[in-house]
Amino acid sequence: MKTQVSRLRLALPVVLALGPLAVQAGNGTASADAIAAAVAPTPAVAPDPTPASISPAPPVATPDAPSDSRVTWQGDPIPIALKVGTERRIDFPEPIAEIQVPREVEQRSRLVLTPAGHLHWTAQAPFASTRILATSVSGSLYQLDVSARADGEAEGRIVLTDPVLEAAALAKAHTPDDRAQREQVATQLIPDFLKRGAAGAPSPDRPGYVALARFALAHFTGPERLIPALDATRVAVRPIDTQAWLRVQAHTLTIRPLAQWKVGDRYVTALGVVNRGPAEVPFDPRALRGDLRFAAALHPALGPAGSGHNGSVWAVVSDQPFNRVLDHGPASALSVAH
Numbered sequence: 452m453k454t455q456v457s458r459l460r461l462a463l464p465v466v467l468a469l470g471p472l473a474v475q476a477g478n479g480t481a482s483a484d485a486i487a488a489a490v491a492p493t494p495a496v497a498p499d500p501t502p503a504s505i506s507p508a509p510p511v512a513t514p515d516a517p518s519d520s521r522v523t524w525q526g527d528p529i530p531i532a533l534k535v536g537t538e539r540r541i542d543f544p545e546p547i548a549e550i551q552v553p554r555e556v557e558q559r560s561r562l563v564l565t566p567a568g569h570l571h572w573t574a575q576a577p578f579a580s581t582r583i584l585a586t587s588v589s590g591s592l593y594q595l596d597v598s599a600r601a602d603g604e605a606e607g608r609i610v611l612t613d614p615v616l617e618a619a620a621l622a623k624a625h626t627p628d629d630r631a632q633r634e635q636v637a638t639q640l641i642p643d644f645l646k647r648g649a650a651g652a653p654s655p656d657r658p659g660y661v662a663l664a665r666f667a668l669a670h671f672t673g674p675e676r677l678i679p680a681l682d683a684t685r686v687a688v689r690p691i692d693t694q695a696w697l698r699v700q701a702h703t704l705t706i707r708p709l710a711q712w713k714v715g716d717r718y719v720t721a722l723g724v725v726n727r728g729p730a731e732v733p734f735d736p737r738a739l740r741g742d743l744r745f746a747a748a749l750h751p752a753l754g755p756a757g758s759g760h761n762g763s764v765w766a767v768v769s770d771q772p773f774n775r776v777l778d779h780g781p782a783s784a785l786s787v788a789h
Contacts, residue, residue, distance in 0.1 A: 519607050519608045520607060520608070531598070535599055536573070538573040539608070541609045542568065544611055544612055545591070545613075546568040546588045556583075560575060577599050579598055591615075593611065657715050662681070665679060666719065683714045684712060689708070697740070698737070703728030704728075707723045718770070719766060720767050722764065726754065728756060733752040741777045743769050743776060746768075749764040
């Protein structure tokens with residue numbers, strides 16, 4: 452649809468009228484003084500410095516605008532009445548991702564939803580109360596019972612508030628967001644065995660649990676040149692009874708000690724594990740008995756028998772030789788790494 456815009460041009464022509472000079476001297480010829488007096492400009496009249504008083508325009512009476520209504524969302528459907536031909540605005544607590552309107556109501560309405568969560572609804576025909584579902588970007592579901600009538604007065608905007616969102620925003624506003632607090636939270640996430648000064652904490656002359664486990668596993672995962680350099684002494688280790696060492700899944704696993712080393716005052720032992728069962732077995736350190744300090748697995752799970760992935764290597768760290776820790780009951784503070 453093209454809108455024709457008419458353009459009005461106002462022409463102000465300047466007309467210069469040249470008339471005969473009716474100045475004559477006594478001899479019939481115009482003198483120079485007479486000509487000069489005739490063509491001299493007329494002195495301009497000075498404007499009145501006092502400005503004319505301007506009376507203010509009388510106020511224009513405007514109809515009273517409908518007042519806004521604040522409604523708190525408490526889980527119950529909110530009734531909303533529309534007047535046919537009058538737009539009504541509904542403000543949601545947060546942006547809306549999806550709004551479900553029945554087809555017969557949508558055909559009788561004009562709806563505009565803004566990215567900020569403002570719904571502008573104009574009913575073009577009356578319709579009975581209908582349930583409308585609005586889903587916010589955070590997943591909150593708001594229910595509205597909307598109806599439209601032809602008579603009555605138009606109502607104002609509806610501002611919907613959500614106590615849950617307001618409480619979350621208030622808590623976020625009062626939560627300090629500084630570097631010290633972030634470092635404190637990060638410190639709380641560090642396992643005890645890695646904290647400085649704690650039992651098992653690494654130091655230049657005392658490798659940590661992770662370094663010991665990496666040292667033991669490296670003997671079975673790659674070339675010798677990739678084995679970490681530690682001052683380790685090889686210690687003999689005897690076979691174990693799998694049934695006595697494991698709390699669960701002992702009937703499907705075969706465990707065989709492969710090697711043991713003493714590094715400082717700790718012992719690290721590499722164990723070969725084979726799954727003989729038909730199901731996958733995940734690594735679960737809670738199934739290990741004995742006074743162990745740390746446990747790590749080369750693979751997070753053992754595949755079923757015949758899969759080609761049913762074998763792995765475990766590494767355990769203890770304060771005493773591996774065969775002796777089995778006689779000291781359950782682990783007291785076992786740390787785990789997958």
